[in-house]
Structures are given as C-alpha cells and as structure tokens.
Amino acid sequence: MPQQDSKTAKRKFLPYGRQTVTTHDIASVKEVLESDWLTQGPMIDRFEADLAEKVGSKYSVACSNGTAALHLAMLSLGVGRGDTVVTTPNTFLADANCARYVGANVAFADIDANTGNISSEALANLLAKDHDKRIKVVIPVHFAGQPCDIADISYLARKHGAFVVEDACHAIGASYEHEGSVITVGSCYHSDLTVFSFHPVKHVAMGEGGAITTNSYHLNEKLRLFRSHGMNKLDCELADMAISPEGIPNPWYYEMRYLGYNYRLSDIQAGLGVSQLSRLDESIAKRNQLANVYDTLISKAFPDGTVKPLKREAGRLNAYHLYVIAIDFEGCGISRAVVMNSLRDAGIGSQVHYVPVPLQPYYRKHTRAKEGDFPEAESYYATALSIPMYPALEPQDCEYVIATLKNILR
Ligand SMILES: Cc1ncc(COP(=O)(O)O)c(C=O)c1O
Known part of the structure; x- marks a missing residue:
C-alpha cells in the first residue's frame, strides 16, 4: 500500500451539511426504476404511509419540495387577499413567500436570540394589535431542529382564531414533552398542518421533495387536489358529463374545481425517501x-x-x-x-x-x-x-x- 505523506495528505472537505446515501437507498431507487411506475405510483403511497406512521399523523401528502408544501398549506386553508400570515424573521424565505403567492400580507414576530426560535411573547404582542383579526395563519419554525414553544404558540393562535402551520423542515424526528406526554413533531398535535422539506441537506434527502401532514380529512383532500392541478376523478360535480347514459362513471372523465398546480413528487424520489426515512x-x-x-x-x-x-x-x-x-x-x-x-x-x-x-x-x-x-x-x-x-x-x-x-x- 502506498504510504500517505502527512504533509501532502489532503483533508476531506467538511461541508456544513450533506446527505448520506447508502447502498440500501440505491437499491430502493433501482427498484422503482425497474418497476412500471416512475411517478404517481405505489412508492408515493408507501412514502406517505411511512411518514404518517413515523410522525403519528392521520394523513401525509407528498409533494415536490418544502416551498410547494407551504404554498399548498396556504391554498388548503383558503388564505388570500386581505389575510395576514405571521412567521419568524429567522427562517428561509419560503415561509414568508408562501403567503405572498396567495396574495396575503406577511408580518413577523421576533425571536428569542438564545434559541433562534420565534418568541411567543412577540407573537402575543402582534396578535393583541390585530383588532380586525386579519391574522389568519401563524407559521412557527422549529429552528435548526429544536422544537419551538409550539404549545404556547398554538394556544395564542387558536384563541385568536388563526390556523397553525408548523414548519418542520429542520425538525423531522424531533419531539417535545407536553403535559407528561412526548409529542412528535409532525403529529399536528398543536397545529392544523406540518410541512417538511427533503432537500439534500435535510435529514431525509430526496434531491428535492416535501410533504404536509395533517389530521384533518378535509385538508388532506384539498391538499391532494391542489397538488395535482385541482383535478378530481371521483365525486364529480357535473353528473351529466361524469356519468354515461347507462349510469356508469365515464372512465376518462376528470374535473377541475380549483386552480391547482403540478407539485407532484416522483416515485423515484419517493423510493429514496422510503429508504432514508427508515434510518x-x-x-x-x-x-x-x-x-x-x-x-x-x-x-x-x-x-x-x-x-x-x-x-x-x-x-x-x-x-x-x-x-x-x-x-x-x-x-x-x-x-x-x-x-x-x-x-x-x-x-x-x-x-x-x-x-x-x-x-x-x-x-x-x-x-x-x-x-x-x-x-x-x-x-x-x-x-x-x-x-x-x-x-x-x-x-x-x-x-x-x-x-x-x-x-x-x-
Ligand atoms: C425552514 C425552511 N422552510 C422551508 C424550506 C423550503 O424547502 P425546499 O427547499 O424543499 O423548498 C426550507 C429549505 O431550506 C427551510 O429551511
């Protein structure tokens, strides 16, 4: 074996964050590539089921990235012009941008400089000034992976009549104690929706990827519609177009009731996600x-x-x-x-x-x-x-x- 000269030996660069891809991950992606489905196939269902089980939510909706997840969250909650969305100043742009995508205004509640997390006191002050109840959603971020004061934030927001969307893009796998129980981030115990990102620097790397978890049947349905063009095949509104003269569903028919997007995840990415999530x-x-x-x-x-x-x-x-x-x-x-x-x-x-x-x-x-x-x-x-x-x-x-x-x- 050649001897390494200690003076010339180069240290491997240590980035601030990076993905780990194992042979198991590669085998999982290969399985998808050799299957009949590259997108909208069974690996998406499996990833969604695994994620919901892992975080303890009823539903999970996979999508193309964390930013899309935030946008879908705003759409499903019906946020729009005249509404205000509150988030933290110490976060990625997407938490504010998602409000602007739907025409809402953004307000920021300051943080606790010791933790980097949103301050519930600052949020309480903002809510107290919101006399005409413009604040419709609060998006706290579990910064760097440490759960924020979500129980207090949720109490304040709900008392004000606002929804809570947890940004857990940094915090999949995190948990916190609350009244003697351990609550998993993503279970939506203190929120309506939780969003995740699966960008390569995140814990679960898929290249690009995102998801939203919820315990609400209706939000889950809406998220799925908005994720894919607002298109629906079941439960159609226009019966004369959806049903044949014999009374059977027209097999080709689809209907669009909402303006949706193409925010789908592919099965290839989900294959990587399923394997990564298991670790x-x-x-x-x-x-x-x-x-x-x-x-x-x-x-x-x-x-x-x-x-x-x-x-x-x-x-x-x-x-x-x-x-x-x-x-x-x-x-x-x-x-x-x-x-x-x-x-x-x-x-x-x-x-x-x-x-x-x-x-x-x-x-x-x-x-x-x-x-x-x-x-x-x-x-x-x-x-x-x-x-x-x-x-x-x-x-x-x-x-x-x-x-x-x-x-x-x-
Ligand atoms: C806190 C936070 N929210 C949202 C996002 C957006 O996620 P994505 O890059 O998957 O769109 C990120 C990504 O870095 C993030 O760190």
Whole structure:
C-alpha cells in the first residue's frame, strides 16, 4: 500500500451539511426504476404511509419540495387577499413567500436570540394589535431542529382564531414533552398542518421533495387536489358529463374545481425517501451525539463565552438539522466573512442561517421593515454561524473544526 505523506495528505472537505446515501437507498431507487411506475405510483403511497406512521399523523401528502408544501398549506386553508400570515424573521424565505403567492400580507414576530426560535411573547404582542383579526395563519419554525414553544404558540393562535402551520423542515424526528406526554413533531398535535422539506441537506434527502401532514380529512383532500392541478376523478360535480347514459362513471372523465398546480413528487424520489426515512432514528441519534461532542469542545475551548452553542431547551429532542454557534466577532476583532473564508481554506464549510427575512429588499418594501425593528433576530444574526453537522461526521472532525476555529479567533 502506498504510504500517505502527512504533509501532502489532503483533508476531506467538511461541508456544513450533506446527505448520506447508502447502498440500501440505491437499491430502493433501482427498484422503482425497474418497476412500471416512475411517478404517481405505489412508492408515493408507501412514502406517505411511512411518514404518517413515523410522525403519528392521520394523513401525509407528498409533494415536490418544502416551498410547494407551504404554498399548498396556504391554498388548503383558503388564505388570500386581505389575510395576514405571521412567521419568524429567522427562517428561509419560503415561509414568508408562501403567503405572498396567495396574495396575503406577511408580518413577523421576533425571536428569542438564545434559541433562534420565534418568541411567543412577540407573537402575543402582534396578535393583541390585530383588532380586525386579519391574522389568519401563524407559521412557527422549529429552528435548526429544536422544537419551538409550539404549545404556547398554538394556544395564542387558536384563541385568536388563526390556523397553525408548523414548519418542520429542520425538525423531522424531533419531539417535545407536553403535559407528561412526548409529542412528535409532525403529529399536528398543536397545529392544523406540518410541512417538511427533503432537500439534500435535510435529514431525509430526496434531491428535492416535501410533504404536509395533517389530521384533518378535509385538508388532506384539498391538499391532494391542489397538488395535482385541482383535478378530481371521483365525486364529480357535473353528473351529466361524469356519468354515461347507462349510469356508469365515464372512465376518462376528470374535473377541475380549483386552480391547482403540478407539485407532484416522483416515485423515484419517493423510493429514496422510503429508504432514508427508515434510518431517521439513527440519524437523529448520531446528530445528538455530535452536538454533545461540540458542546463539550466549545465549553473547553472558549470558557469566556466568545463562542457559544444555541441554548438547549429542557424536555425537547432536537433533530439537529443545523449546529449553530454564536461567535462574538466584534469582541474578537474579526469579521464573519474572514472567519468563514479561513474555515473554508482549512477545509471546513460554514453558513449563516438566516439573513432576517424582513430585512430582505422585497420585504422591506412589503412590510416597511427597517433595521432595528427585530432586535432579537438582528442580534442573533450578528453572531450566528452554522458549522458542519451531518451523520457521516465523526467526533474527530468536530475536534478539528473547533481547534481550527480557536486558531482563527485567537
Ligand atoms: C425552514 C425552511 N422552510 C422551508 C424550506 C423550503 O424547502 P425546499 O427547499 O424543499 O423548498 C426550507 C429549505 O431550506 C427551510 O429551511
């Protein structure tokens, strides 16, 4: 075997997140490719059944991505012009955009900078000012994988007459204690709908993919219609077109009652999803193990608190989609750009989750937001950095990341 020269040996690049694809995943996709169905076939049904079982919901509707899932959620709840949708500033654009797709306005409730999650106090303040009850939906996000205060948020929203759509794109596999029981994120115990994304950096990777879970028969039916052009074959409205003179259903006939979209997932993606989902518990356990390693390394390397992990809330199982740290860049006299570039030069990927959505040019115009309006989200943003977190990472990789960071900040 050739000897590796330690000076020339190149470290494998550690991205901030990445998928794991096993031979089992490949076999599952191959099974679909060799079957009669590439889309709208039995693998979709299987994925939906597996997901509903995993999270403990009655129904699950697979779709093309998490953004489509959010749009479908708005459509199924009948959100439109004149309505307001509240979400968190510390999230991906899609949580606000889905409201704009259906003509609704967006408002943001500030976060708790220690966790990155939406603050129920900030939400309560927004709701209290909404005298004419424009707020129709609240979309809390389980940021980075840690469940937010969903029981409080749900109580506040429902008291106001608003729907709750949980964004669990970071949090499949997470759970939280509530009144002595463990509630799985996605079971919709505290919400009307929960949305998921299956983008490659997420726990369940399908290339692209999304899903919505619900316990409502009617929402499930609507989501399915909107997912596929608003097209229906059963229960048709125009009986004279749907039924033959002999009184039997016309086999070709379909009917469109709603303006829907093509937000379908393919069986190829579902094949990957079924296999990936079967490893979810393993992935969550490994991510938690790595988070513990990082927590210990950080407290040893930075006893003065220059670098801190996000606060862990008691009684919550964090899915650790991301491992976010807060760095006192100002105190260290170094910019985040320099730190990120230095990490990259050392073979370590990092990212910032997220630029506060209301400060995006589009939302500054839409909501008249300006710097200073979301002090918690802005102070969080000033220090946040996501460092590598994915199941294939090893504890010695975490050691390398923290040692490198310490060198850079020194
Ligand atoms: C919190 C959150 N919501 C929604 C989305 C949108 O999901 P997708 O990329 O699958 O459209 C993402 C994706 O990154 C996300 O992180």
